[in-house]
Amino acid sequence: MFKYLTTAAAVGAALASAAVVAAPSTPSINWKPQNYSFVDVNIYGRGSYKQLIQAKEVVDIQIEWNAWSGKGGNSYKVYFDNEVVNEGTFAEGTTGGTIRFPYHKSGRHELKIALCDASGCSMSASKPIVIADTDGGHLEPLKLNVNPNNKKFETDPNTVVGAYFVEWGIYGRKFDVTQIPADNLTHLLYGFIPVCGPNDSLAEIENGNSLRALKLACGSSKDYEVVIHDPWAAVQKALPGISSKDPIRGTYAQLMALKQRNPDLKILPSVGGWTLSDPFFDFDVKENRDTFVNSMREFLKTWKFYDGIDIDWEFPGGDGANPNLGSDKDGEVYIILMKELRAMLDELEIEMGREFELTSAIGTGYDKIEDVDYQQAAQYMDYIFAMTYDFAGGWNNVTGHQTAIYCGTHMSTDECNGTGVDENGEARKGPAYTLDNAIKLLLAQGVPSEKLVVGTAMYGRGWEGVYPQNAQIADNPMTAPANGKLRGSTSQGVWEAGVIDYKGLKAHMIGHDEQGINGFEVGYDEQAEAAYVWNRQKGTLVTYDSPRSVRAKGRYVREHNLAGLFAWEIDADNGDILNAMHEGLAGKVTPPKPVNKAPVVALTSEITLKAGDIHILTARASDPEGKALVFAWGGDAALNLQSENDSVIVTAPSVTADAVYTVNLAVSDGVNTVNRTVKVVVKAPVVENKAPVVGNVSAISLDENASKTVNISATDPEGKALSFAWQVPGHTVVGNGSTVTVKASEVTKTETVTGTVVVSDGEHSVTRQFNVTVKNVETTPEPTPDDGKTTWDANKVYTGGNTVWYKGVQYKARWWTRGAIPSNGGVWAEIIPDDGKVRDWRSDLVYTGGDKVVHNGETYQARWWTRGQAPGTSSVWRKL
Numbered sequence: 001m002f003k004y005l006t007t008a009a010a011v012g013a014a015l016a017s018a019a020v021v022a023a024p025s026t027p028s029i030n031w032k033p034q035n036y037s038f039v040d041v042n043i044y045g046r047g048s049y050k051q052l053i054q055a056k057e058v059v060d061i062q063i064e065w066n067a068w069s070g071k072g073g074n075s076y077k078v079y080f081d082n083e084v085v086n087e088g089t090f091a092e093g094t095t096g097g098t099i100r101f102p103y104h105k106s107g108r109h110e111l112k113i114a115l116c117d118a119s120g121c122s123m124s125a126s127k128p129i130v131i132a133d134t135d136g137g138h139l140e141p142l143k144l145n146v147n148p149n150n151k152k153f154e155t156d157p158n159t160v161v162g163a164y165f166v167e168w169g170i171y172g173r174k175f176d177v178t179q180i181p182a183d184n185l186t187h188l189l190y191g192f193i194p195v196c197g198p199n200d201s202l203a204e205i206e207n208g209n210s211l212r213a214l215k216l217a218c219g220s221s222k223d224y225e226v227v228i229h230d231p232w233a234a235v236q237k238a239l240p241g242i243s244s245k246d247p248i249r250g251t252y253a254q255l256m257a258l259k260q261r262n263p264d265l266k267i268l269p270s271v272g273g274w275t276l277s278d279p280f281f282d283f284d285v286k287e288n289r290d291t292f293v294n295s296m297r298e299f300l301k302t303w304k305f306y307d308g309i310d311i312d313w314e315f316p317g318g319d320g321a322n323p324n325l326g327s328d329k330d331g332e333v334y335i336i337l338m339k340e341l342r343a344m345l346d347e348l349e350i351e352m353g354r355e356f357e358l359t360s361a362i363g364t365g366y367d368k369i370e371d372v373d374y375q376q377a378a379q380y381m382d383y384i385f386a387m388t389y390d391f392a393g394g395w396n397n398v399t400g401h402q403t404a405i406y407c408g409t410h411m412s413t414d415e416c417n418g419t420g421v422d423e424n425g426e427a428r429k430g431p432a433y434t435l436d437n438a439i440k441l442l443l444a445q446g447v448p449s450e451k452l453v454v455g456t457a458m459y460g461r462g463w464e465g466v467y468p469q470n471a472q473i474a475d476n477p478m479t480a481p482a483n484g485k486l487r488g489s490t491s492q493g494v495w496e497a498g499v500i501d502y503k504g505l506k507a508h509m510i511g512h513d514e515q516g517i518n519g520f521e522v523g524y525d526e527q528a529e530a531a532y533v534w535n536r537q538k539g540t541l542v543t544y545d546s547p548r549s550v551r552a553k554g555r556y557v558r559e560h561n562l563a564g565l566f567a568w569e570i571d572a573d574n575g576d577i578l579n580a581m582h583e584g585l586a587g588k589v590t591p592p593k594p595v596n597k598a599p600v601v602a603l604t605s606e607i608t609l610k611a612g613d614i615h616i617l618t619a620r621a622s623d624p625e626g627k628a629l630v631f632a633w634g635g636d637a638a639l640n641l642q643s644e645n646d647s648v649i650v651t652a653p654s655v656t657a658d659a660v661y662t663v664n665l666a667v668s669d670g671v672n673t674v675n676r677t678v679k680v681v682v683k684a685p686v687v688e689n690k691a692p693v694v695g696n697v698s699a700i701s702l703d704e705n706a707s708k709t710v711n712i713s714a715t716d717p718e719g720k721a722l723s724f725a726w727q728v729p730g731h732t733v734v735g736n737g738s739t740v741t742v743k744a745s746e747v748t749k750t751e752t753v754t755g756t757v758v759v760s761d762g763e764h765s766v767t768r769q770f771n772v773t774v775k776n777v778e779t780t781p782e783p784t785p786d787d788g789k790t791t792w793d794a795n796k797v798y799t800g801g802n803t804v805w806y807k808g809v810q811y812k813a814r815w816w817t818r819g820a821i822p823s824n825g826g827v828w829a830e831i832i833p834d835d836g837k838v839r840d841w842r843s844d845l846v847y848t849g850g851d852k853v854v855h856n857g858e859t860y861q862a863r864w865w866t867r868g869q870a871p872g873t874s875s876v877w878r879k880l
Contacts, residue, residue: 023120025070025095027113029063034111034129036061036103037247039302041235044864047850048219049227053235055302058102059131061086065113065124066096073115073122080109080129092117106133132247135304136256142178142241144261149575150181153582157264160383160453160564161581162187164270166571167233170251172490175571177254178240184578187266187566189310189361189385190255192273193299195292197223197282201275201321210275224279224288225295226271252303259305266357267305271296272312274321280313281325284333293344300348300356308357309341310385315363317371331372335380342380361385364438364455366418366430375446385453385566386442391433392543393461394485394498399478402461402543404530405435405556410478434528435553439560449561454553456565456581458502458572460533460544462486467539469605477523477534477541486542493572501572505544509533514546515598515672524548536605537677547580554584597624598672603665606679609652617678618647619665627669635663639680652682657719659684690717691764697757699771704746711739712757712768720761728755728772744774794819803831843868852880 036059042052063078072095078086086101099113111129114121132138155161165188169175182188194202196218202211210229217227228234234252238244242253255267272280283289300306316334318326338358345356360377362368364386378384392400401408407416411432414420418431431437435454442452465483472479488494493504510533511517520533524546531546545553550565557565565581567573602620609615621629633643639661640651650663663678695713702708714722724740726733730753732743742755752773759766792804798813805811806822810831822828832839841853847862853871854860859880860871871877 022071023122024073024115024117025067026122027065027067027076027115027124029065029111029113029124029127032064034063034127035132035245035247036130037132038106039132039134039248041248042849042863043236043247043249045849047216048221049217049231050220051850052231053228053302055298058104061099061101061103061131063099063111063113064097065099065115067115067122068095071095071117073117075116077114077116077121079112079114080107082110082112103131106131106135106137108138130246133304134248134252134256134302136253136259139242139246139253139257139260141261142254142257144180144182145178145240146181147179147575149579150184151575151579151582153184153579153586155184155186155264156585157186159585160186160566161578161585162189162385162453162564162566163458163570163573163578164189164191164566164568165251166191166569167230167251169569169571170233170237170239172495173571176239177251177258180258180570181575181578182258182262182265184582185262185265186564187268187383188255188258188570189268189270189566190251190306191270191569192229192276192312193226193269193271194218194229194276195271195279196221196225196227197279197288199276199278201278204321205275221295222291224282224291226292226299252305256305266307268308268310268357268359269299269303269306270310270312270361272314274314277312277314277320278322278325280316280337281322281327281330283337284327284329289337289340293340296341297344297348301352304352307355308345308359308382311337311341311358311360313360315368315371317368319363319367334372335377338377338380357382359383359385361387364388364435365391365433366437366441369438369441369445370430373445374442378447378451381451383451383453383563384442384447386435386438386455387568388435388438388455389457389545389568390461394463394482397463397465397482397484399463399466399480399482399541400543401478401525401528401530401532403435403455403457403545403549404525404528405549405552406528407432407434407437408478408525408528408530410473410476435556439556439562443560450563453563453566454557456550456553456567456577457545458567458569458577460500460502460505460542461498462500462540462542463498465539466534466541467605468536468602475600475602477532478525482541483539486540500542500544502544502577503572503574505533505542506574506576509535509542510546521598529553545577547576547583550577550580551584554581554586557585596669596671599623599629599667599669599674601665601667601674601676603676604678605676606681607650608681608683609650610683611652611654611685613652615650615652616647617650617663619667619676621646621667621674623669625669630668630670632666632668633663634666635678635680636661639663650680652680655682655684657684658682687718689720689761689763692716692722692759692761692766694759694766694768697755697768697770699773700742701773701775702742702744703775703777704744705777707734707741707743709739709741710755710770712759714738714759714766716761718761723760723762725758725760726755727757729753731772731774742772744772747774747776750775792822794821841871843870 038056038059040054045052072093074092075089076099077084109129110126112126113124130138163185165180194214199214214229217229221227233250235248235250237250239254241257242249246253296309314320316330342358345358349356358381362384389403392402416432418428421427463482463486466477466480470480485498492508493501509520510522514522516522519535519537523532523534529549529552531549532543534541553565567577600622607615623629631646633641633648635641638653642649659682661680663680665676667674693715697712700708700710716722724737726740728742731745734741734743752771755770755772757768788808789805790807792806797818800813800815802813803810811822811828812831814827814829817827820827838852838854838859841855846867849862849864851862855871860877861880863876863878866876869876
């Protein structure tokens, strides 16, 4: 039985009163560590979620002890931190054994046992005992190591300040839970929890490695059950703040310890995400929903540090990562799913004696909002996280603000409101993507304002090829097209093309004083409340949330009585954005430090002149503070420049061939200097263009599936660059110069075709023909190996990875070999078919953790690497 209130003082008094009579011998506890866990994690294993993680509702405490001399006892008491947690009786004179009892609570204690009889009790020395559970009760509060740029704020429990933390952040970004400024958060969303089943969208990530990892994790689960995607990151890897000897490690252990530090912080598992939403589209089938809901129930009972569920279905109705998914019924299915999850959470609250939240991240374009009646769904939900970002980006070359509150200055009134017709003459179907338009649509549906959380971006989206000369509105990059996604390195914060972390933006583009560095100018659209940086010379444009725009979002939240702000994703911030979230929500706008802003300069980037022409270049420039400006012109001496203040006279020199020159301008206010460059193209006088002089092409002959080089001699009388267009009907031509390679296709019989090459100087074209003979080569297909099949050749050289058949068995070479017989082992390793069958154990094969075998009629599973150790004789094997 259990007694939890016996104190150390009471124990001491009892021992003192029995001092006159010899007490039993002093017991000693076995040397083995006393470590227990309500969730058993195979720390070094590799396998499915259910193979690696076993949860239980009670732990079986087992304490081996001995009294090495003196008399024994007839009863015992077990103490955790000087409180009795278990007691019982022995046979008279017992001097050793094992005390066993069930226990239901996590913790880290000092363990003692007392051996007693009628004369009194003798107390053992203390020993640590750890009883781990996923509520973190066995852990010390997590010590944080956050960027000191994060200020300290008091979180308001009635205002959401949330952020996403991603499972993969511990790898390239080297960002773990200790670096989260959790003291400044009310909500932390863990991305992402996958749902087993159809996940074709995931195949595009990491060359399919993410999908393979998920299939492994789902190996013992049913479709539509949830699992941990990356067990190594979540529960196996040793990370700061958690002992490497603890039974549960990884980011989950850190989050458990974080819960000890911040018990009011809501930590929610975000289920789904952009590439993990495919299974949601099958939730119109109730059986699939039931499986999912029941699985979420068990997931929350296993991982007790979580405070509810966040559903990130992208998107009901379609237009997500998988273009083939989505239907009109998804909106109703979404509402039913929220209702069923809420009912399950209500039951779980009663069972576990705590509260659980239900939230969802949603798309905020008009076309996403119209697919779901969010008023109906909101009655079951605590918060809706409106993803008011990703309004524009590198998936196309149309520039725009990716996370603006209002419509930008580059938009017409009709485009903003969704009225009138678009550039194709078709009626617009809805308003522009902005935060304000999204919130208005949700409020119009009847969603309670106090359940809406507005999204902020801790990253930027950008493009290349955005040049000022292509802008429809001068100096407005949002009116110029792009020619591709932003490029950069991970050291600059670019982890995927088109996206850059805010802290990378700050360090490499914005600069400490937010005036722009490395050729970038910082811009702000006052109408849209949206920030951007632009390098006019390189054509690089990035749209992002700045501290100023985030503070504006905070004011918007207060003005419209919304629930708060959240951000994607916390590892991309240096503290600026989270600070601004708090400042905006507090209604306080920190005025920027007075700084001298650089002059604003507009100057054409290119002019074209004829030889001898005279042209006047004029710059338009102003200073934000009204300071006098100094203009310094320079450039190639051949242009004979004559400058005066904001203008320069350019005289084009005489040239015999087109030439390119440069004019440079530096405009200074005495503190900041802005540089502009003008490309001057001088066209040579036009002379008669003669056709290229082209030789003949020799006929070629080659086998099917073979390649052969073909070339042609060609020159241009005016020395112009020539282009070559080759074509061989039915076959492939590789290259586009004067020399190319013809790759013959497979043919059923020898044939001759006529190839052509067109040589052009841009005005005149010359065509030459040549014969290409492709010979049919008869081949005998490799027969399907069967019993006794041998493809191994004793005289052939094989290298590591080559495979052969030998007497009906397939082998793979481990390294270079020649003449070694495969069945003798050594350099050759037998390939065991991966068909799911459990085969008899063999002493000559290597097994790794998770492998299963049959031996003496029993099934065993390997715990780690082994070879030659027979199942049943070594601890490396676990009998199933």
